[in-house]
Amino acid sequence: MDIQEIKRPENLIYQKPKSLLDTPMHYCPGCSHGVVHKLIAELVDEMGIQEKIIGVAPVGCAVFAYNYVDIDWQQAAHGRAPAVATAIKRLMPDRYVFTYQGDGDLAAIGTAETIHAANRGENITIIFINNGIYGMTGGQMAPTTLKGMITSTSPHGRQVDINGYPLNITPLLALLDGTCYVTRQAVHTVAAVRKAKKALQKGFENSMLGKGTSVIEIVSTCNSGWKMTPDASNKWMVENMFPVYPLGDLKDNG
């Protein structure tokens, strides 16, 4: 059968989701952000919630998320996305409200907002992209940077006696009574992408069920910051990030 004969609309099984805009994403080649944006757009299409979902964008690489996913967005001050999402959800309880934050936003400057929003059990979904580095500002050490990991501000590797330990914030959030669903996923393989999508869907659904806060951490790569190719970054993530940040559900209250 000729290739052109296969490329017909009736044989189409996968294409760019409609809610993902044509604007080229500014992310570096191979960045995990793109995959997560795509999953959000796919879920928005599949769940038919384009008019009912509001995202809160962080400060960080994902600050321009409103250019890429065609839904309502609000951009929050650095780290304050859970506080802004709290207000949006309380004023408009019929909307799916989620925050999209990196580790610099969620686990550094926004630690207090994150923990208190989760402790209050706000009915929001927190999507946490953890790549262990400050990607946007040039690859500086983040609270989530691994022991011994080389960054532009820890050229000899993170030393715990000076810089402390990697902040494993997701299990902390799982301890709080306000959270209903806490999970850690990745998007480096097809199986992982499918699982991450299910987790995101569950998080979005929970935000309408009034059960509390859902936290979905995506362990990600920052190949520019890590100074590796995208493929080498994925392998490095599996070898070094997963032992510290193991994948799986940390809490699921049904």
Added chain:
Amino acid sequence: MAKLKGAVTVDTERCKGCDLCVVACPQDVLALSKDANSKGYNFSMAINADECTGCVTCAMVCPDACITVYRVKVEHAA
């Protein structure tokens, strides 16, 4: 036995040549082109198009949603 045959279309202008689809493809269908697109990236292209089974692996891992996948079931005469 029915066999699955697939085909992929890559949006070569959107592609940033990150190579993730090339690594992910179990059939070695994709490779990076020697030519560059207008942004200077060596985009992904189907060099072994006949081997494609339409498994969607490439499209799922693509961070820029550049890949469209088609699939048909081909019935073989016994």
